Amino acid sequence: MSARVQTAAFDLAQELQGFGAGAGAVVTFTGVVRDDSGRMAALELEHYPGMTEATMNEYGAEAARRFDLIDWRIVHRHGRLGVGEQIMFVATAARHRRAAFEAADYLMDWLKSRAPFWKREIASDGQAEWVQAKDSDETSLLRW
Amino acid sequence: MVLEVLYFAWLRERIGQPRETITTEARTVRDLVAQLAAMDDWHAQAFADMRAVRCAVDQKLVDLDTPLDGAREVAFFPPMTGG
Numbered sequence: 001m002s003a004r005v006q007t008a009a010f011d012l013a014q015e016l017q018g019f020g021a022g023a024g025a026v027v028t029f030t031g032v033v034r035d036d037s038g039r040m041a042a043l044e045l046e047h048y049p050g051m052t053e054a055t056m057n058e059y060g061a062e063a064a065r066r067f068d069l070i071d072w073r074i075v076h077r078h079g080r081l082g083v084g085e086q087i088m089f090v091a092t093a094a095r096h097r098r099a100a101f102e103a104a105d106y107l108m109d110w111l112k113s114r115a116p117f118w119k120r121e122i123a124s125d126g127q128a129e130w131v132q133a134k135d136s137d138e139t140s141l142l143r144w
Numbered sequence: 145m146v147l148e149v150l151y152f153a154w155l156r157e158r159i160g161q162p163r164e165t166i167t168t169e170a171r172t173v174r175d176l177v178a179q180l181a182a183m184d185d186w187h188a189q190a191f192a193d194m195r196a197v198r199c200a201v202d203q204k205l206v207d208l209d210t211p212l213d214g215a216r217e218v219a220f221f222p223p224m225t226g227g
Contacts, residue, residue, distance in 0.1 A: 031227055046152060046153055047226075050203055051203035051219070076226060087227070111226055111227050112224070114224060115226045116221065116226075118153035118224065118226075119226070120153070130153055130154050130225075131225045132225070138223075
């Protein structure tokens with residue numbers, strides 16, 4: 001059960017070593033940087049050191065309680081990321097498949113609009129623009 | 145009371161610095177925002193639309209009416225866009 005924020009890339013196989021021993025189901029989600037505008041050179045992520053880790057740990061613990069998880073792990077990157085690079089990773093382990101899926105979905109929804117990360121798109125011409133939060137991210141929380 | 149005030153993302157850019165130390169008598173976050181907004185044009189612009197600003201007191205997300213009793217660090221930032 002751990003949450004980490006880092007600049008370095010992560011390795012899925014390594015993250016899952018020894019993860020969720022005794023579980024019947026392990027679900028993993030990996031977020032990947034995509035280029036919606038077709039002219040993106042990179043994505044830059046800023047975060048709030050201290051609050052980021054605290055928030056991720058808080059939601060991890062809450063997911064564990066709600067969905068009776070055997071294990072969970074969150075890794076989120078910050079800094080400059082290229083298109084196609086991994087940006088974040090969530091893994092959940094439970095006795096049964098549905099709890100593992102739901103817990104991963106729950107964590108993604110909360111991290112998206114409550115973990116203090118801000119994305120900025122850097123275009124190939126050097127122009128930079130902050131990514132706006134979507135109302136749909138906020139309404140996604142209502143189902144929990 | 146002396147507070148460390150932190151800014152992130154476009155609030156940091158608009159204000160021109162990531163943090164500043166503020167001496168204040170503000171009782172709530174809303175009072176503090178009023179004081180900051182009155183400092184200069186950059187602060188005024190950053191706080192012009194509070195619907196676009198989120199706040200954390202001592203690293204906990206709070207609303208504008210939260211009291212500042214015993215607070216040490218207040219952060220302002222736009223809605224989060226991680227993940």
